[in-house]
Amino acid sequence: MARYSPSVQNLISKLGSLPGIGGRSAQKLAFFILSMSSEEADALTGAIVEARKLTKKCGCCQNFTDSDPCPICSDPKRDRSIVCVVETPRDVSAFERMHEYNGLYHVLHGVYDPVKNTNMNDITLTELFGRLTEHPEIKEVIVATNQTAEGNATALYIARLLGPSGIKVTRLASGLPMGSDIVFADDLTLASALKGRKQIGN
């Protein structure tokens, strides 16, 4: 005998295919969804359908938006000479939360993975290079991909391809997080902090 009815099993498997949702969470979510009132369930499925219908990618920065160009790309107060390349829309939100960056963005929707041999078109690299050609006012590209093997590979890949263009390619500094203890730092972070040490005082 199957543990759950086919429709419940299907719901559990669909929920379990979402990122960060394991088998037990999927079961818990499925039974929660079954226990919801009709209004709550309709609001949930409605929110999915509505967000997918209204949301498109900005033709310029490729971030998700419901107006094209997005509010950031169409903001005249933004510095158009600098583009920060990030992996996901959530990274844009992290930068905006900081209130320290006034340039534009480019969302890759992924990273270049040399092992999987990601294609230029799997992430929005073609759009990035097209954009840099069309907008000669862009002088600097900050590659703010994650500090992972794939994030670093993406940064090197972009730097290599942009080499002849004369556009400055930079990478965010790596090192010890603010407020952190050296004792708890992993070796790679500590090595990177040592390598990037800066002179203080005179």
Add this chain to the structure above:
Amino acid sequence: MARYSPSVQNLISKLGSLPGIGGRSAQKLAFFILSMSSEEADALTGAIVEARKLTKKCGCCQNFTDSDPCPICSDPKRDRSIVCVVETPRDVSAFERMHEYNGLYHVLHGVYDPVKNTNMNDITLTELFGRLTEHPEIKEVIVATNQTAEGNATALYIARLLGPSGIKVTRLASGLPMGSDIVFADDLTLASALKGRKQIGN
């Protein structure tokens, strides 16, 4: 400026209201759902709608099922003299996985919480007592609610109400989990294991 467009913000908040989904997970899920192909997204919302449409509560044990009575309640090989009372459908699945229990179930869909003063009708207690009256062949009720304050309160509440009926009310043994180290046991578990100690050998 809002961090995300209203429809995306709404999707994040609906996902964030699901159990075990925090703010960051909700953002991650929302952008994953936005990145899905139309087929995948339709399969997800379809699974929710379909499972909710096909699934009802079994008129006997109150478990979620797509046939009423459910496969367990309608199985002639089950022992009808014993009913195991659990909090959720997932508990039924845990018991069934064990292949050691052959009686029937009753799913409360919650617990009696003396602090919130849960009503008899908030959980399926009314259905339980009705069922016990209708089926005099039931001789034992195992209260297999969780080993929490609410789970214990529910067990005591059921035991008190069933006192005059002559139906035997039991509770699962509490103690050290199999394969566990005493060093890592919490005080309550250790105290419970000591109190429930059993003679071995002659």
